[in-house]
Amino acid sequence: MIEIKKVSKSFDEQPVLNGVELIIEDGSSHVIIGRSGCGKSVLLKHIVGLLKPDEGDIWVDNVSVVSMRRRELYKTRVKIGMLFQGSALFDSMNVEENISLGVREHRMFPHDEISDRVAAKLELVDLHGIQKKFPSELSGGMKKRVSLARALMMEPKYMLYDEPTTGLDPVMADAINDLIISVRDRLGVTSIVVTHDMASAYKVGDHISMLHEGLVNFSGTPDEIRKSKNRVVQNFITGNQVVVA
Amino acid sequence: MVSTLTRALGRNIIDFFEKSGGMFILLAQIFFESKTVIRDRRIIIEQMHAVGVMSLPLVTVTSLFTGAVSAWQAAYQFEGFVSLTYLGGATAIAIFMELGPVLTALVLAGRIGASIAAELGTMKVTEQIDALECLAISPVRYLAMPRFWAVVIMLPVLTIYANVIALFGAYVVASTLLDVSATMFFDSVQQFFELRNLFGGLTKSVAFGASIALVGCYVGFKTFGGAEGVGRSTIDAFVFSAILILVNDYILAMLIF
Ligand SMILES: Nc1ncnc2c1ncn2[C@@H]1O[C@H](COP(=O)(O)OP(=O)(O)OP(=O)(O)O)[C@@H](O)[C@H]1O
Ligand SMILES: [Mg+2]
Numbered sequence: 074m075i076e077i078k079k080v081s082k083s084f085d086e087q088p089v090l091n092g093v094e095l096i097i098e099d100g101s102s103h104v105i106i107g108r109s110g111c112g113k114s115v116l117l118k119h120i121v122g123l124l125k126p127d128e129g130d131i132w133v134d135n136v137s138v139v140s141m142r143r144r145e146l147y148k149t150r151v152k153i154g155m156l157f158q159g160s161a162l163f164d165s166m167n168v169e170e171n172i173s174l175g176v177r178e179h180r181m182f183p184h185d186e187i188s189d190r191v192a193a194k195l196e197l198v199d200l201h202g203i204q205k206k207f208p209s210e211l212s213g214g215m216k217k218r219v220s221l222a223r224a225l226m227m228e229p230k231y232m233l234y235d236e237p238t239t240g241l242d243p244v245m246a247d248a249i250n251d252l253i254i255s256v257r258d259r260l261g262v263t264s265i266v267v268t269h270d271m272a273s274a275y276k277v278g279d280h281i282s283m284l285h286e287g288l289v290n291f292s293g294t295p296d297e298i299r300k301s302k303n304r305v306v307q308n309f310i311t312g313n314q315v316v317v318a
Numbered sequence: 319m320v321s322t323l324t325r326a327l328g329r330n331i332i333d334f335f336e337k338s339g340g341m342f343i344l345l346a347q348i349f350f351e352s353k354t355v356i357r358d359r360r361i362i363i364e365q366m367h368a369v370g371v372m373s374l375p376l377v378t379v380t381s382l383f384t385g386a387v388s389a390w391q392a393a394y395q396f397e398g399f400v401s402l403t404y405l406g407g408a409t410a411i412a413i414f415m416e417l418g419p420v421l422t423a424l425v426l427a428g429r430i431g432a433s434i435a436a437e438l439g440t441m442k443v444t445e446q447i448d449a450l451e452c453l454a455i456s457p458v459r460y461l462a463m464p465r466f467w468a469v470v471i472m473l474p475v476l477t478i479y480a481n482v483i484a485l486f487g488a489y490v491v492a493s494t495l496l497d498v499s500a501t502m503f504f505d506s507v508q509q510f511f512e513l514r515n516l517f518g519g520l521t522k523s524v525a526f527g528a529s530i531a532l533v534g535c536y537v538g539f540k541t542f543g544g545a546e547g548v549g550r551s552t553i554d555a556f557v558f559s560a561i562l563i564l565v566n567d568y569i570l571a572m573l574i575f
Contacts, residue, residue, distance in 0.1 A: 123448050147454040154452075161449035164440070175453035178460075227453065 074099055075231065075265070080119060080129035081287075082112075089115050091287025092129070097231075097280075102257050102264040104278030106271070106309065111284050113267040114158055117233045120265070121153055122146050133231075151179065154224030154262075158235040160216040162208040162223070168195070169204035172223045181227070194222040199248060214241045218249070225256065232256060234266045238273050246273065253277045271310050283309065337558075341536045344458070348466050348532075351459035358464060365468030373429045373476060380425050381480035384417050385409070385487025393496050402496060406503035407510025409488040414511070418481040419519040420567055423526035426473060427559040431534040434465055435555030438538025439548040447539070462535040466528070473527030474520045481519070518574045525570060526563050533559040 077095040081088070089112040097103045107113050118124040119131055122138040131138050133149050141149065162171050172191045176182055182190060191204060198218035208216055217240065224232060234253065238246035250273050256262045257277075268274050274281055275295045282292040283306055291298060291306045298306060307313065355362065389409045396402060438461060441447050447457050485507070492498035537555040541547045 118448070121452055123451055143456075147456075150452055150454040155449070157445050157449060159445055161445040163446055163449070164444075165437075175455070178453070178455050223453075 074132075074134065075120060075263075076132040077116070077120070078130045078132065080116070080126040080131060082115060082119070082124065082126050088287055090119075090126070093284070093287070093289055095282060095289055095292070097263060097265055099263050100257070100261060101279050102253065102266060102277050104266045104268060104274040104281045105284060106268060106274055106281060107284035108309070109269070112287065113284055114235055116284065117155065117235055117265065117267060120233060121150055121155055151227060152230045154227060154229035154232045156217070156221050156224050156232070156234045156237055158239075158267075160208075160213075160220040162211075162216055162220055164208055167205050167207050168211075168219050171208070171219060172226050175223070175227045179227075190226065191222075194226050195219075197225065198222050198252065214245055217241065221249075221252070228260070229262065231263045231265070234264065234268075236268055237266065238268065238270050246270070247276075250276045271312075337536075340540070341532055344462065344536050344539070345528075345532055347458045348463050348535075351456060351463045352467070354459060355463075355467065358459070361460070361464040362467050365464045366472050369426070369430055369468050369472040370476070372433065373426055373472075374479075376425050376429055377422055377476050377480050378483055380421055381418065381484040382487040384421055385413060385484030385489075386491045388412055388417060388484070389488035389491040389496070393492075402492075402498050403502055404506055404510075405492055405496070405498055406489075406506035408506075409492075410485060410507040410511050411515055413484045413488070414481055414515045414519045416519070416567075416571075418484055419477050419522045419526065420563065422477045422480045423473060423523060423530065423563045424560060426469070426476070426527075427530050427533075427563060428556050430469060431530040431559045432552045432556045434469075434531065434534030435538040435541070435551045436548055438462075438535060439541030439551040442539060442541045443544050443547055457539070462531075462539070465535060466531040469531035469534075470524060470527040473530070474523040477520060477523040481516070521574060522567060522570050525566050529562040529566060530559045533562060 075097040077093055080090050080093045082090040093116060095103075105113055105116065115124060119126055120133070120138070122131075122141070125139060130140075133153070136145070136149070138146060138149055163174070166174065169188065169191050172194060173187050176187065176190070188204075195201065195203070198221050200215065200218055200222070203211070203215070203219075208219070211219065217237065221234075221237065232253075237249050237253065241249060253264055253266060254277055257264050264277070266273070266277055278295055280292070281295055281298045282289050283298075284290075285305055291301055291303055293301070298310060301307065389405060392405055392408050392412070393402060396405065396408075438447070441461070447461075450457050450460060489500070489503050492503050493500060534555045537551045537558065541551040543550070
């Protein structure tokens with residue numbers, strides 16, 4: 074279980090998060106929506122301890138990632154896979170090296186199993202035979218899927234997806250949605266999905282929260298959010314431009 | 319006017335202490351992460367190779383001409399006062415103690431220090447460093463530590479090479495333009511050369527190598543602001559490490575010689 078407790082964060086006096094409260098139950102897939110720049114990526118980075126909150130705390134499996142020592146933090150990070158918004162593949166490594174770096178460094182599998190496992194993970198994201206290609210030779214959508222394979226390689230208990238479908242064609246986007254669902258159902262991975270894409274939010278989320286002006290202003294099931302009377306929520310999910318007075 | 323000046327000065331002083339403090343912390347972290355040097359030998363050797371390949375041509379050209387110029391200059395200063403039989407010894411000592419170590423270090427600051435800053439800076443702004451952290455791999459261990467040791471080991475090696483090339487350059491000028499025979503030149507080198515000149519110079523290179531790598535890694539890790547930020551970091555890395563090399567050179571010269 075991941076618990077975000079009254080987390081606040083400012084950059085240069087500019088508040089981004091302002092007391093965010095969120096609980097992500099094991100086995101669920103929790104979608105976080107919100108306008109561009111509202112702090113969704115910042116929130117994900119707090120969960121893996123890449124950013125420290127000014128106030129508040131984040132608990133992963135009943136331990137605080139904020140006050141944790143480095144060694145413990147690394148143990149927790151092994152349990153969390155992260156798909157970065159910009160893929161963040163290592164430029165100097167080919168696809169196979171990118172995907173296997175984590176398990177090689179942590180010696181998670183025997184050496185001779187690694188290339189088969191890389192191939193299997195690539196298969197999972199519908200990519201074949203690109204092990205020797207470098208990130209600069211891949212399209213944006215392919216990079217995203219390689220990055221996803223890299224995160225899944227460590228067999229995490231939690232997966233954080235930062236806009237997994239942005240920049241993909243609709244068919245591929247839907248395939249990624251299916252993948253997120255199957256990763257959750259088959260491997261029992263708890264997922265947090267940040268997205269702008271409401272179709273994707275409804276499809277993969279069993280819980281949707283909206284981030285607005287540094288706070289969670291709505292949290293509920295997809296059905297509940299559709300019926301929400303909150304103007305800000307309605308404007309966002311219908312893509313309506315009406316300005317709230 | 320005065321207050322803006324003092325404020326700017328104050329900011330620079332704070333900035334200076336913040337940077338030096340940050341670099342000391344990074345140095346401590348690098349030493350701490352060095353417990354895996356044996357395990358990580360492959361990455362270190364890869365980096366050493368990169369350092370060597372990238373800087374060899376430049377070091378060759380620089381030291382060849384430095385040696386040539388130093389022989390010519392020494393001969394000019396000797397004129398009428400000192401016999402040219404001392405030329406070999408005088409240039410050799412200047413090369414081993416000062417020119418070899420300092421110029422090789424400055425070349426590497428431009429070539430390697432800047433490239434470390436650019437590489438790590440790019441990784442920083444494209445979130446590759448964050449991605450490493452997420453895989454529970456320490457960027458200091460995986461990126462900074464191997465680069466640090468690679469430069470600290472390779473700079474003295476390259477300096478020895480530069481010394482030899484520079485001496486050769488000096489000899490070529492001495493024999494072709496100044497009419498100094500090979501025996502005269504190298505006898506004089508032997509007569510004046512002491513091993514402690516060489517080791518003093520190499521001690522300096524170790525310190526210079528540490529400065530170059532440390533500044534490159536520190537500036538790289540602190541990069542922000544996209545491609546423009548990477549460009550800024552590249553220049554900063556060269557400027558800071560060049561200053562550090564010259565200051566260190568002065569301090570170490572006082573201590574060693
Ligand atoms: N390291 C940082 N330093 C300074 N400001 C930052 C930093 N990271 C994020 N911010 C600021 O925090 C705010 C939220 O950024 P964030 O990336 O979380 O937005 P987002 O909700 O993910 O937007 P998008 O949907 O466009 O990805 C932005 O105003 C951004 O400028
Ligand atoms: Mg974002």
